[in-house]
Amino acid sequence: MQRIVVLAGGIGGARFLRGLRSAAPDAEITVVGNTGDDIHLFGLKVCPDLDTVMYTLGGGIHEGQGWGRADETFTVKEELAAYGVGPEWFGLGDRDFATHIVRTQMIAAGYPLSAVTEALCARWQPGVRLLPMTDDRVETHVLIDDPEAQGEEGGRKAVHFQEYWVRLRASVDAHAVVPVGAETAKPAPGVLEAIAASDVVLFPPSNPVVSVGTILAVPGIREAIADAGVPVVGLSPIVGDAPVRGMADKVLSAVGVETTAAAVAAHYGSGLLDGWLVDTVDAGTVGAVEDAGIRCRAVPLMMSDEHATAEMAREALRLAEEVRA
C-alpha cells in the first residue's frame, strides 16, 4: 500500500485531496494541515484549514464557496451581532459553530488539537488521516502599513492572517508574513513518523507562503521531508501570472517571490522539491525549473471538477515515480 503525505492548506489543499483520494483509492493518505490561520473568535477555537479539509472530504462542504458548511444558516452570528459582539467579517454559520464548540470544549478539557481533530473526523470520515501540523499555538501575522501610526516615516502593524485575508481581502501590501510561535512549536504526534514512513510527499496547489510555508516553518518538518529520501512533488498554485484562487501574489511578494510557477518552485528549492507540475499555459517555464534541478512537467492544473483534479493527482504520482526511477 502506497503511503502518501500531503501538506495541505484550506480550499486548494482540500480539493486536491479529494482528487488524490479518487486517484489513489488504496493509498494510505496522511494530511498534515496548516494551523497557522487558526483564530479565536467569540471565545471559540476556529481551525479554518483543518475544517475545510474535513468538511470537503467528509461531504459537508459548501461547494460553491469552498469553505464552511453546505445548507448553512447564520442565526448565532446574527444574534451575536445583536449583542454588539463581532467580528462580523468572519463568516461562522450555525453548523460550523457546533464544530468550534466541540473543539473548544475538548481543548478546555485538556485534549491536544490532534486528538480533537481525530474526534471530529470520527464523524466526518474523511478517508485520510488528518493531523494538525502542531498541537502548539502558531498564529500567522501579516505586517501592513498602519496609516494611523505616528512618526515621520509612518508605522506598520501586525494583523492576524484572517484579518488580512478575510477582512482586508489582501487589499493592502503585506511587508512580512510571520508565523508567530512556529519557531518553538513541535510537530503534532504522528507527523514526523508519517513523513518518515511515506513513499511520496505532495505539496498541493496551496498557498506556498501561508499554507505550505507555515507547515514547513515548524521545526523538524522540513528536515523530516528532506531526510525521508522519497520523491517530493508539488503542484503550482500559480497559473500564468496569477494565483488560481485566492490572493497568493500579495503574500508571495512579501517574501520576495514573483507570482510565477517557476518562482514558487525556486522558492521551495531543489533541496526540498524533486518534482513540480505547472499548468500547460506555463509550458514555457519547464526548462527553467528543470535547470534549477527540479523535474518539471506541464499538465492541466485547473481543479474544475473531481475528475480533472484526480487527473492532476495522477500526474503528480507519475512524476514522483519518474523521480524515484
Next chain:
Amino acid sequence: MQRIVVLAGGIGGARFLRGLRSAAPDAEITVVGNTGDDIHLFGLKVCPDLDTVMYTLGGGIHEGQGWGRADETFTVKEELAAYGVGPEWFGLGDRDFATHIVRTQMIAAGYPLSAVTEALCARWQPGVRLLPMTDDRVETHVLIDDPEAQGEEGGRKAVHFQEYWVRLRASVDAHAVVPVGAETAKPAPGVLEAIAASDVVLFPPSNPVVSVGTILAVPGIREAIADAGVPVVGLSPIVGDAPVRGMADKVLSAVGVETTAAAVAAHYGSGLLDGWLVDTVDAGTVGAVEDAGIRCRAVPLMMSDEHATAEMAREALRLAEEVRA
C-alpha cells in the same frame, strides 16, 4: 419613586415581573435572580433563570413554553448531536446559544457574572435592574435514589438540578436539595444595597425551594431582608394542593414541606414574611396563615395573561401597604 426588590426564579418569577412592571410602571425594580440552576453545557455557561427573566421582560421569550427564545431553531444542537456530543435533553436553541457564547467569552475575559448580565441586558432592556444573587458559583444538586448503587440498603446519588428537573422531569423522589457552594458565596455587588434601600420586597410565585430558597441560602441576603424593616410579601406558587406549574411538590417534600399555600408560608416563616397571597380556592387557609403571624389575603393567583398578572402584583403591593400601616 417606589423601590421594589424581587427575588426571582425562572418562568414564574419572570411572568410575575412582567405584571409588576405593568402595575408599577414608575417603580425602580431590582430583581435578584437565582443562579443555582446555572449549568455548564458544551463548555458554555448557561443561566436559565437569569435568561428567562431577561428574555421575558425584553420581549424575546418563547411565550408558549415560557423559556428559551421565540422563533428558535436548533441547528447547533443537531450538529452537536451529530458529533455525539450531548446532553440532548437540554433544549438550547441557536438564538439562545449566542447568549451563552457571549456570556462565556466575557467570563473567560474576567468579567463577573453581574457585569456580564448587565451587558446582556443592555440589549434586552428589561426595564428592571437584573442582578444575579451571587457572582460565585452555586449549583443546586438533588439527592435521588441510585438504583445502580451497591450495598444492602441501596445508595443515593446527587444530580445537578437541571438533570433532575429537565432530564428526569422530577419523576423520582428528591431526598434532599443542596445549593452546593451557597454557604461560601457572597451576594453580587448591589444586592444587599438594593435590599437595604428598598421600600418593599416581593417573593413572586417562584419555587420556594430551588428558586427563592436558593437565593435566601446566600449568606447575608436573608438577613438583609429581615433587617431592611420593609414589608416582605410573597405570592403562593401552590394553588389548591398543586404547584401552578412545574413540579414544586417534589422538592417541597424533600425539605419536609407540604404542598399547600399555608405550608409554604410557614416554611418562609413569620420572621421573614410579613404578607402572603393565596389563591381564592385557598381562602379557607387564610386564617391559619394569619394565626402564624403572617398577614394573608386570598386573591386570584393564575397568571393567565399580563392583565391578570398585573392585578396580582397590585394586590401584593396593596398588602405591603397594609403591612406597613
